Amino acid sequence: MKVKLHIWRQKNNKEKGKFETYELNNVLEDMSFLEMLDVLNEKLILEGKEPVAFDHDCREGICGACSLTINGIPHGPEKATTTCQLHMRKFKDGDEIWIEPFRAKAFPIIKDLVVDRSAFDRIIQAGGFISVNTGQAPEANSILVPKQNADNAMDAAQCIGCGACVAACPNGAAMLFVGAKVSHFAYLPQGQPERKLRVLKMVEQMQKEGFGNCSNLYECEAACPKEISVRFIALMNRDYLKASCSEEKLEVINNE
Amino acid sequence: MGLLNYLRSTILSKVVMAITGAILVIYVIVHTAGNLLIYLGQDTLNSYSQFLHSLGPILWIIRIILIVSAILHIVTSIKLKFENWGAKPTKYAVKNYLKAKFSSRTMIWTGIMVLAFVVYHLLHFTIRVTNPQHYYPEFYQPHNAVSYVLLERFDVYKMVVLGFKNPLISIIYIIGVVIVGFHLDHAIQSMFQTLGYNQKHYFPIIQKSSTALAIIIVICLVSIPISVLLGLVGGKI
Known part of the structure; x- marks a missing residue:
């Protein structure tokens, strides 16, 4: 099949970018979207041109490294699918495809379609963990987790931190990502000791990184390749409110 | 500024939007119900207006709560919007x-239009400067009077009917109310999400109810100028 690609090219964060148009005539339906870009890059290299830079790693839909906003939708048109698991059979012969990087102030462009998502890492470092003593692992059944809570925690833990929520949000908000990470621990007994401090610190870091505010448009939920629900944002809002009135808030204020 | 410290937090800002919004929505519902009294005739509507004015300080407390809510709602929304841009x-x-609905994506613009409409509405019916020729007193016989007396009160019914008989004023109100409806369609369900009330088993109902309530409010309010224009209400005036 043939496709016409409009790809965002940008040398680095300083220079201005623009769209370049490429035509590919030898695309197979069974190629993944990234394999299609590999074919384009091989062609560009043979022509002595600079290949298109894009992020990828596992190509199994679980690592969260691939990105790309395809025809205005992060990870492309297929529901609950990462770019690497999107196949060219979802497009028609002769289609024009617009490929842009994930856009947000907190995700500066490194090159072409590659953006710096380390803001997410710093949010995790601020509180997206539980503190445990080293040593032997405890007996698994010594802490009971109700089935309902385990299911909810697993739903939240599905988040692969790809940043599609930020890319989809017209405000560049990271509430779905942070909501998922906060909720993941909030549903489990192991998450309780640091529950209030965690939500305060992670939200504070999220704001420092320059993400926007949530307008409850739910565009993030629709774009999420792991179908994380916005109910985790609601849970985070509630936890944040409770934590804002607690002793932990005083601790955060005193440490500032 | 101590009072405005909440603006530093994205979530607390949203909570202020939700709570002030909730106060304004409750007011809109009560106001709509009060307006529908026009269908029960001149005496009912004017008595209701007389009752509201007789509240005195309570009326002013309600007004101050509404004004403070509106100011906080506007200030917070502007701060959030600039950060979002x-x-x-x-x-x-x-x-x-x-998934983002048209009404959800245009909140700042419908919000500004609602503000302009509310300002006009206050100038027209509350402060009464735009159409001074429509304001008359009504002389009425109190229901509990033992002998024949005529008392004077403000004739709200006549003011509304004369106002809405002007098609231009009616059109402004119809458009204004429809824009309020768009704003509420997103706003009501958004309030629940922000305050943390979202679970699978009831949130779809809240979302549908949000749209339904917005539509009901629009229909109730729009029906009044249309009834006046068609001569169904206040035909004799």
Whole structure:
């Protein structure tokens, strides 16, 4: 099949970018979207041109490294699918495809379609963990987790931190990502000791990184390749409110 | 500023939007119900207005709560919107929305239009400067009077009917109310999400109810100028 690609090219964060148009005539339906870009890059290299830079790693839909906003939708048109698991059979012969990087102030462009998502890492470092003593692992059944809570925690833990929520949000908000990470621990007994401090610190870091505010448009939920629900944002809002009135808030204020 | 410290927190700002919004929505519902009394005739509507004015300080407490809510709602929304524009400096060349409704994406614009409409509405019916020729006293016989007396009160019914008989004023109100409806369609369900009330088993009902309530309010309010224009209400005036 043939496709016409409009790809965002940008040398680095300083220079201005623009769209370049490429035509590919030898695309197979069974190629993944990234394999299609590999074919384009091989062609560009043979022509002595600079290949298109894009992020990828596992190509199994679980690592969260691939990105790309395809025809205005992060990870492309297929529901609950990462770019690497999107196949060219979802497009028609002769289609024009617009490929842009994930856009947000907190995700500066490194090159072409590659953006710096380390803001997410710093949010995790601020509180997206539980503190445990080293040593032997405890007996698994010594802490009971109700089935309902385990299911909810697993739903939240599905988040692969790809940043599609930020890319989809017209405000560049990271509430779905942070909501998922906060909720993941909030549903489990192991998450309780640091529950209030965690939500305060992670939200504070999220704001420092320059993400926007949530307008409850739910565009993030629709774009999420792991179908994380916005109910985790609601849970985070509630936890944040409770934590804002607690002793932990005083601790955060005193440490500032 | 101590009072405005909440603005530093994205979530607390949203909570202030939700709570002030809730106060304003409750007011809109009560106001709509009060307006529908026009269908029960001149005496009922004017008595209701007389009752509201007789509340005195309570009326002013309600007004101050509403004014403070409106100011906080506006100040917070402006701060949030500017931050949001700043957080997404480059727009996509191609953008396809999957779930965000038109009413959700235009809150700041419908909000500004609602403010303009409310200002006009206050100038027209509350402060009464735009159409001074429509304001008359009504002389009425109190229900509990033992002998024949005529008392004077403000004739709200006549003011509304004369106002809405002007098609231009009616059109302004109809458009204004429809814009309020768009704003409420997103606002009501958004309030629950922000305050943390979202679970699978009831949130779809809240979302549908939000739209339904907005539509009901619009129909109730729009029906009044239309009834006046058609001569169904206040035909004799």
